[in-house]
Structure formats: C-alpha cells, structure tokens
Amino acid sequence: PTFYPAATAGADEALTRWAEQQFMRPTALYVSGINADHMPVGLHEDRARLHGLPPPSIEAVRAAAIRNLHLVKPQIKWLADMLADGRPYLLGAVPCIADFAAYHVVWFYRGRHIDCRGVFDPYPKLRTWRDRMAAIGHGARTDIDAEVALAEARAAKPAAPRPSQPQEGDPEPGERARVRPSDNAKDWVEGEVLFIDAHEIALLRHDPEVGNVAVHFPRLGYDWRSCR
Template sequence: MTQFILHQYDLSPFCEKVRLAFGLKGLDWHAVEVPVWPPKPDLMPLTNGYRMAPVLQIGADIYCDTMLILRAIERRAPLPSLYPGGQRALAEVLGWWWERASFVPAASLATCVIGDQLPPAFIEERKTFMAHDFSREASLQDRALNLQRMHAHLAWLAGMLGDGRAFLLGDAPSAADLAAYHTLWFARQHGGAEVEAALPLAPLDGWMARVAALGHGRRRDMPAAEALDIARAAEPEPPASPDGDPSGLRAGQAVVVRAEERGRDPIHGTLVGADAEEAVIRHENARVGAVHIHVPRAGFAVQAA
C-alpha cells in the first residue's frame, strides 16, 4: 500500500485542498508539520530549495504544487476519482483560474480582521516572498478592491452551481471543488462574521457544506526525522518520459527550476525526465540520499543551469 506523507501546516488553505483529497478518497496518510515560514530545515533536504507547502512525499519521490500532488494521489488511488467522467483537464483549468483569481483577495479580506494578530516576522517574510503586505493596515487599504474582485469571481462560481447540481462538475465532487473551496474556507475560518457579511456566500452554503463533509481521511502525525529516513531508505521511481521535454532539454542536464509566480527559491538538480505536464529533477544529499523532485510544467519554469 502506498504511504502518503504530506509535509504541511494546518493553517494553510493549499494544505486543506490536499487534506480534502484524502477525505474524498478515504485514504490513510501521514502529516509532517512544517514551519509556516523559513527556516524549514527538515523540508529543504527533500526539495532542495522549494519552500511552499504542501509537499507530498511518496518514498523518495517528492511532489510539489497541489495540481501535481492531486495527480500523484489519483494515480495511486484512482477511486473515487478526483476527475469524474474523465474531466481532468476541465477540473484543472477551473482550479487554475480560481486559485490565481481568489487566493490573495480572499486571504487579504481575512487579514483585514486578523492581520494585527499575525507575527511581524510572518508579515515581513510574505512581503519579500509574495510581494504582498498582509498586515491589517495594508489589507484594509485594499479592502474595496478585493471585495470587487471576489464578488466578480463568486458570481461565476454561483452561476456554475445555479442549475442545482451538487458539485461544480456534476453529481460527484472533483478536484475543481477542492480548488474553489479552500480559499473560501480560509477566508471564512479567519475572517469570521465580517467576511460572511461582506461576501455573497449564501448561494454557496450548501455546496461548501458538501465539500467540507468529505473530511480529511485518516490522518496520523509523523516526525520529520522519520519521513527523511523513509526517503533515504527508498529508491525513486524511474520517470515515465526520460526525454519528453517539449523545449529540447534532455535527461542528464543540470537544470534550475523556478515557480513562475514566486521564483525566489529555485530548485537545482539534474533532469531525469520530462513531458508536457511534468518535470522530474534528481537531487542528492546526506540526509535523504537520492530523491526525485516532481514539478508541474504549468506555473513552473525549467531551464538549463
């Protein structure tokens, strides 16, 4: 049986997305708690620079970004599907739109309420890493604009559910529901009544309750040291496409990988496989041995070092 190890923290909306995927599939999984902001001394040996949460570990294979994490879970536990009716492309496109349109506005509406309760070190770190100020003062200055943004996108979301369907793609929950839900979960969780009053969430209440009811599967906490030992004892899987990179990169080349939105912490390693959807980079160090770091092509730039 596949051992899913999620390096995560409970506050993160993106981690909530993956926790709900485990719930949808009724899976057992292990949680390794990582710090909310750097340093992250027990994550860096696995990712060689990638610092965003969550990260999924399966043996010595390390998956970055929730889009790719959900694909990795689906391959190993296909039923019930995250992409019912073969609608993976549609589910991923909807998730791509919603997360990029809603995350910062929704989080900023929450920090209009709780921004002065956040540690100053966290605020300063996010200014550097995300080029965004989540302090309460800055969030309140942008509140009107973020309300406009959220109302516009929420109208589309409500319209998709307007025919009475239970979930965004029909009768069954999908990855699209998890992507649309998690930023609203964060805003509601931390913005409370003020966010409820400011956003038109009533048409979405039933849908949000159905997504929340998926739960988180069966979680067990795991010490970080144990997860690193598991990686060191395992062998990474061979890539499916050693030389399928559409830009001409080939296995064996030294590469640098950057998240295009927040590329300040690049991954360095050796390309071992790639295709139009995924790139796999080999990395070695004393704590974990050899691991394969998987990144999606959408949203990531892979270039010769």
C-alpha cells in the same frame, strides 16, 4: 475515486488553474487585510518577501482588504453560478480536482480571528457545496515521529520515471535545470532532470536528511532554466 474523472477532463484543469492563480491571491489579501492586526508577528513581511515586495505597513495591509474585496466578489458569484442549478459539485455529480482547488480558497475565508464568510451569505447553494466539501474530511491520519519520518524518507527511492518526451528547447534527462513558479515566488529549485514532457518536469535532488527526492512540477505556471 479519482480526482480526475474522465467526464470532467479539461474543464477540471481549467477551473483548478483559475482557483489557484486568480481566486486565491485576492482572497488571501482580503482575508489577511481584514485580520491584519491578528496575524502572527512577521507574517506580512514574510509574504511580501515571497512576492519580491518590500515589507508593507499595517495600514497598507488593511487597505489591501478593501481593494481586493472588489476582486473576490465577482469570482464568488462565478462559483455560485456554477452551482445555481443544484448540482452537488462544480462539474456534476461527483467531486473532481476543481472542487478541491476552489474549496481550499473558500475555506480560507474563515480567517484567523475575524470570520469573513459573510461574503457567501447571498449564495445558499454555494454554502451547501462548501459544507459538502468540508464533510469529505481528511481521511485517517496516523501520527509519526519526525525522526522516523526522515528515516523512512532516506530509505525510500524515487520510482523509475516514465519515458521522457522533451519539447523543442527542453533540457534532456540527466541535465541540470532549475524551476520556480512564474507568478510570484523568486526562489529557484535546482536539480537533475529526471523526467520531462509537455505537461510536467521532475527534478532529482539530494538532501543529506532525506536522500534522493524527485520533485515534480507542472509545466503550466512554472518557469525553468537550464543550468549551464
């Protein structure tokens, strides 16, 4: 089944963006703050660098938990309200991309050492949805040796792109550009424009270990710059 049923088109993308852009960040700060003393060495510093911030003190990480609890509680209630009528999934009878986007945030509340899932206790239908999503599972996994995986990647080639439809001011296919998330990350990904339209930009990159790789980015939530 598709992650993008026609019946939920538009609403599923809007909810996905909310979950990834507004719900995840305060959740991560809350759960990481509660588990501040149990995280791997260097993780807090690494996450701060990702967001262009100086390394935090452990006291600052703990304090962030309290501040962000007040940001996650209303959003948890929004999620519960969507499920209050007993529907099995956020937008109806079948799961869509919005369910998976929201579930990966809800899953995070398990915490690394201290379980934070008590915030869901007032919402039994939300917990039922959470368990239903967990039951979907991860499919059948096949282990593969790292060198074999790299060899298969080197032997593969990116599929031929669809016809591009550049918007005004966009780089043309064949030109070089760089892309990065617009919300927090500071590192650019640079490559040759393979495909571009109003919704997506794909950069062709070459890596000595895996050969040519097409990296696809949504337009929404990402910045791009021409490399001239």
